[in-house]
Amino acid sequence: MRLVGGTEKRGGPQIDPPFEVLAPANPTLPFVFASPHSGRMYHKSFLQASRLDTVSIRRSEDSFVDEIFASAPALGAPLLKAHFPRAYVDPNRDAYELDPAMFDAPLPGFVNSRSPRVAAGLGTIARVVRDGAEIYAKKLSFAEAQWRIDTYYKPYHAKLRSLMEATHKQFGCAVLIDCHSMPSVGGPLDQDIGSARPDVVLGDRFGTACARRLTDIIERALTMQGFAVVRNNPYAGGFSTEHYGRPALGLHALQIEINRVLYMDEERIERLAGLKRVTQAVTTLIRALGEIDWRFLRPPLAATGQAAQ
Secondary structure (H helix, E strand, C coil): CEEECCCEECCEECCCCCEEEECCCCCCCCEEEEECCCCCEEEHHHHHHECCCCCHHHCCCCCCHHHHCCCCHHHCCCEEEECCCCCCCCCCCCCCECCHHHECCCCCCCCECCCHHHHCCCCCCCCECCCCCECECCCECHHHHHHHHHHHHHHHHHHHHHHHHHHHHHHCCEEEEEEEEECCEECCCCCCECCECCCEEEECCCCCCCCHHHHHHHHHHHHCCCCCEEECCCCCCCHHHHHHCEHHHCEEEEEEEEEHHHCEECCCCEECCHHHHHHHHHHHHHHHHCCCCHHHHCCCHHHCCCCCC
């Protein structure tokens, strides 16, 4: 974990840069890889506002996922990775999924306070970490939430949109691979509480966000490497998968969840020897994606040329 120094600017601590794009020297794949939850730059003022210790605050973090997918740029596709932590602001949510109970005054009418993610305490500004522990010692102001959204959330999605648009323009299609990790056992906030999980979950919003043929290819490539793979259970894909996946326009989105027990100590949040195997498997997968005839990802002629939404 990194504690970020610096001064307070525009109403809050700056994590600079808030995200990073590792771009290929020569883009050869119609894919964009994104790691929205592997950010581990925690500003000291955020830690001071939390009731949690420096390990517990990281329970929601997709630790080391950016490392697992780090081969993407060398193999022809960009990798967008957040530096800000998910516990601070979550880019895999709608911009204003907020829990009124967290704030010191009524929220504006446009806020979505009734989503299942808000009910679980995992909105855009999370109330809890993944094991259900409360993050904050005091209530927040809406101005604080708005500042985080303006400073981190919106720029992250502006960059992701631009990467998808550029990829779509170059190849006639674009695929977002949203890269995540999951606890090995369903937790108190999950529908599968207490249940052991498979090695990998592919979330394509039940076939609506990504061409089924592509999901088939990725499932087969991972299964052939010895991983147990399921689809859409317990994760069908979050906001980014739903928002960017428009197959009729040649825009696809697939969420990949990797079981943390394969590569890390979940309690200590430390790398294990299995990280090498998982990283090599993902590299093999990306190479395999470079060998397919991906013209099937393009939209019907009526939709050709339409911009990313």
